Amino acid sequence: MKLQNKVALVTGSSQGIGRGIAVRLAREGADLIINGRKEDEGARETLEQVRAEGRRACFIAADVGEPANCYRLIEQAVEQMGRLDILVNNAGVQKHAAFLDASEADYDQVLNVNLRGPFFLAQAFARHLRDSGRGGRIINNSSVHEELPFPNFSAYCASKGGLKMLTRNMAIELAPLGITVNNVAPGAIETPINQALMNQPEKLESLLDNIPAKRLGQPHDVAGAVAFLASDDADYVTGTTLVIDGGLLWNYSEQ
Numbered sequence: 001m002k003l004q005n006k007v008a009l010v011t012g013s014s015q016g017i018g019r020g021i022a023v024r025l026a027r028e029g030a031d032l033i034i035n036g037r038k039e040d041e042g043a044r045e046t047l048e049q050v051r052a053e054g055r056r057a058c059f060i061a062a063d064v065g066e067p068a069n070c071y072r073l074i075e076q077a078v079e080q081m082g083r084l085d086i087l088v089n090n091a092g093v094q095k096h097a098a099f100l101d102a103s104e105a106d107y108d109q110v111l112n113v114n115l116r117g118p119f120f121l122a123q124a125f126a127r128h129l130r131d132s133g134r135g136g137r138i139i140n141n142s143s144v145h146e147e148l149p150f151p152n153f154s155a156y157c158a159s160k161g162g163l164k165m166l167t168r169n170m171a172i173e174l175a176p177l178g179i180t181v182n183n184v185a186p187g188a189i190e191t192p193i194n195q196a197l198m199n200q201p202e203k204l205e206s207l208l209d210n211i212p213a214k215r216l217g218q219p220h221d222v223a224g225a226v227a228f229l230a231s232d233d234a235d236y237v238t239g240t241t242l243v244i245d246g247g248l249l250w251n252y253s254e255q
């Protein structure tokens with residue numbers, strides 16, 4: 001087991017990729033803090049799956065779009081588990097709107113959850129590590145859209161592009177503290193965020209045509225990469241993005 005005696009916080013882990021990451025880190029020996037805006041059925045299911053791996057788990061409700069909640073979340077996590085070694089900034093939202101029509105409210109929500117949250121959670125987490133004299137791991141769940149434009153999702157792309165640069169900056173500033181900072185960038189993963197797409201067979205087919213691996217990714221595809229980045233094996237890896245997309249991002253061909 002790669003993560004024995006470690007404690008990990010995974011934001012937005014009541015479903016989807018976050019749940020997959022939480023369960024995988026537990027399988028590698030970590031104890032887990034599960035997070036979401038409120039303790040719902042999904043959160044309880046994640047807790048159950050983590051405990052079934054034989055690990056300790058607790059749930060802390062927090063809307064990570066608000067810095068005060070981010071500070072409280074880190075504080076409560078340390079209080080409840082005694083320490084914190086791994087932060088996975090996974091919570092994310094997306095809003096569909098043409099650039100010309102996008103509203104301030106949607107922009108704010110997307111940027112707050114996807115970028116402001118990771119910024120202040122990472123800050124509070126890094127301060128905790130600095131004060132404890134220990135290193136640690138920050139892993140951000142970005143997206144291929146940290147690179148790849150996505151029409152009708154400008155705010156989402158801006159948030160993920162920002163996360164990419166934030167990751168690089170934090171990696172440089174936090175390396176002397178023994179903290180590594182990396183992104184995972186999933187392509188199209190089968191989760192509730194893509195429910196609308198799943199319900200439209202034609203759109204799904206055209207997406208699959210663009211994916212060289214010819215399948216959607218699954219949460220466990222992302223979780224395996226996160227487990228690696230969280231482990232000692234990745235001790236010298238920092239400031240980078242690991243793309244997990246079946247070849248989608250760099251796919252180009254001519255007939």
Ligand SMILES: NC(=O)c1ccc[n+]([C@@H]2O[C@H](COP(=O)([O-])OP(=O)(O)OC[C@H]3O[C@@H](n4cnc5c(N)ncnc54)[C@H](O)[C@@H]3O)[C@@H](O)[C@H]2O)c1
Pocket residue numbers: 011012013014015016017018035036037062063064065090091092093113141142143144185186187188189190191192193194
């Ligand atoms: N599914 C994909 O194809 C895909 C691709 C690339 C990147 N991602 C990224 O992966 C991450 C997880 O996405 P997913 O596909 O599992 O989506 P999802 O909608 O299934 O899960 C998102 C999770 O974030 C939580 N969340 C949302 N707002 C929150 C807030 N303010 N505070 C706390 N928690 C909040 C939700 O409750 C949920 O548990 C996101 O950052 C997303 O941008 C997903």
